[in-house]
Every structure is written in structure tokens, then in C-alpha cells.
Amino acid sequence: VTNSTDARAIGIFDSGLGGLTVARAVRDAFPGESLCYLGDTARVPYGTKSATTVTAYAREDIAFLLRHGVKAVIAACNTVSAAALPGLADDYDVPVIGVVEKGADAALARDEGQADGHPRKIGVIGTETTVGSEAYVRAIARRSPEAQVLQKACPLFVPLIEEGWLDHAVTREVVREYLTPMRADGIDTLILGCTHYPLIAPLLADFFGPGVRIVDSARVMAIALERAFRKGVILPAPTGGEARINYFVTDRYHRFRDLATAFMGGDCIDVQLVASDELVAGSVAW
Numbered sequence: 001v002t003n004s005t006d007a008r009a010i011g012i013f014d015s016g017l018g019g020l021t022v023a024r025a026v027r028d029a030f031p032g033e034s035l036c037y038l039g040d041t042a043r044v045p046y047g048t049k050s051a052t053t054v055t056a057y058a059r060e061d062i063a064f065l066l067r068h069g070v071k072a073v074i075a076a077c078n079t080v081s082a083a084a085l086p087g088l089a090d091d092y093d094v095p096v097i098g099v100v101e102k103g104a105d106a107a108l109a110r111d112e113g114q115a116d117g118h119p120r121k122i123g124v125i126g127t128e129t130t131v132g133s134e135a136y137v138r139a140i141a142r143r144s145p146e147a148q149v150l151q152k153a154c155p156l157f158v159p160l161i162e163e164g165w166l167d168h169a170v171t172r173e174v175v176r177e178y179l180t181p182m183r184a185d186g187i188d189t190l191i192l193g194c195t196h197y198p199l200i201a202p203l204l205a206d207f208f209g210p211g212v213r214i215v216d217s218a219r220v221m222a223i224a225l226e227r228a229f230r231k232g233v234i235l236p237a238p239t240g241g242e243a244r245i246n247y248f249v250t251d252r253y254h255r256f257r258d259l260a261t262a263f264m265g266g267d268c269i270d271v272q273l274v275a276s277d278e279l280v281a282g283s284v285a286w
């Protein structure tokens with residue numbers, strides 16, 4: 001246990017605005033921490049792109065945050081965590097935290113009263129690249145080889161959620177189309193392996209019913225951060241300091257400011273535009 005503190009911000013990056021679910025979970029859990037959020041709105045979506053491309057983008061995003069002097073980096077984007085992080089998290093001096101390992105831990109944790117010894121059946125939903133990477137499948141298999149994992153890419157969820165159709169007949173129909181086989185298979189746990197999906201968690205809970213536990217990757221991130229503080233991997237901000245949140249986007253996406261304001265509360269949120277050469281310039285070292 002150390003009494004040291006670190007006033008630097010925690011960096012959070014995502015392909016766009018979905019990572020705001022993570023920013024909110026982190027802010028709610030650690031209101032004293034300053035945050036520096038980068039939304040790569042110019043290059044969204046990441047979830048349809050190859051691991052090679054997503055890795056190159058992630059390096060540039062991380063380099064940008066490091067130039068802003070962050071003490072740790074959270075890869076809010078599940079696609080980055082799944083397809084890029086295993087190869088690059090060790091390349092940096094600050095901790096780079098992804099969601100997959102902690103998501104697997106959370107999925108395998110047994111609820112109180114849940115029978116032991118029963119093989120687990122875990123559903124994983126995410127973008128095409130996240131599902132194709134099989135990162136969750138491997139992370140779960142390492143912990144529990146007997147667990148069964150059923151995956152399903154749900155590429156239409158992100159645009160529906162960005163359209164604000166969080167409780168809409170069309171979204172319900174798409175859920176039914178994608179996930180009826182998974183429900184029929186009788187999963188006990190569902191990992192929401194995408195930044196956006198916490199916003200339709202109520203709809204998914206409704207579809208799967210009370211027997212299926214939902215693991216929300218935004219909350220998992222807050223838990224991962226809690227652990228990093230506890231282990232002294234990241235030092236907390238000094239108490240009584242002023243917590244600031246700076247937002248950067250790579251394109252002027254009209255909804256970002258409204259959504260950030262709705263999500264994070266407060267009056268007018270200040271969002272700065274990153275010039276495209278500024279993002280790429282910083283990665284030249286790579």
C-alpha cells in the first residue's frame with residue numbers, strides 16, 4: 001500500500017462515441033480522476049476492419065493519448081481489445097487496459113447460490129472483428145476449458161443504437177433474428193462484447209429472460225481499473241484535486257457533443273477536433 005498519488009488523467013479511446021459508456025462507468029466509479037477521451041470518429045467503425053488495420057489505428061490512438069500525458073490507457077473499444085491489444089499492450093511504459101480478460105473473469109464468476117460443477121454456457125456478442133478474433137473464446141477456455149462458448153456477430157446493433165433505437169420494434173426484431181439460436185441453446189451468461197451494447201442491455205435482458213446473467217463490458221472496465229489501483233499499477237489522483245474530462249474527436253461528428261453531454265451530465269461539454277495529421281504524426285515512432 002502506498003500513499004503516492006498521480007494527478008495525470010486516465011486516457012480512454014474508442015472508435016467513436018460508444019466508449020462513452022466506458023467513460024461514464026469509470027467516471028461514476030472514480031469521480032476524482034481526470035479523463036482524456038479520444039473518439040476516432042473519422043475512422044469509425046473499427047468492428048468491420050481487419051486486425052491489422054485496427055492495430056495500426058490503436059497504436060496511433062494510444063500515441064495520441066500518451067502525448068497528452070496520461071498515466072494509463074483504457075481501450076474502451078472491444079474490437080481493439082480483442083483484435084489488437086494482445087500484440088501491443090506490452091509496448092508501452094504506462095498500463096494499457098483492455099476488456100477481454102476481465103470480461104472472461106466476470107463471465108465465469110458464479111453468482112451466489114449458483115450450483116457448482118455445472119459446465120458453463122456463455123454467449124458472446126460483438127462486432128464481426130471481435131467475434132472473428134475469438135479472443136473471448138480463448139480467454140474463457142484458458143480459465144475454464146469445459147465451458148462452452150457461443151458467439152454471434154451482431155453488426156446491425158451499432159447503427160441501431162447510434163440511431164437512438166434503444167427500445168424500438170425494429171431493434172427487438174433484429175435481436176430476435178440474431179439471437180434466437182443462442183437463446184434456444186440455453187446460455188447462462190451473455191457477454192456484451194461491444195461498447196454500444198450496454199445501451200440495449202434492458203432489451204437483451206428482456207429477450208433472454210431472468211435466467212441469463214449479463215456481463216456489461218463498461219462495468220467490467222471500471223472493475224479492471226479498480227483492481228489496477230488496488231495493486232498499485234496505477235496511482236490514484238490526489239484527493240481534493242479538480243477532476244477534468246477532455247474530449248477529442250478526429251472528425252466533427254454532429255452527435256458527439258450532444259451524446260457526451262447527455263451521457264456525462266454537466267452543461268456544455270468541450271470537445272476538441274484532432275487534425276488527421278496530428279493523429280498519424282504521433283505514430284511515426286512506430
Ligand code: DGL
Binds near residue numbers: 015046080194
Ligand atoms: N467500439 C466498437 C466496439 O466496441 C464498436 C463500434 C465500431 O465498430 O467501431 O467493438
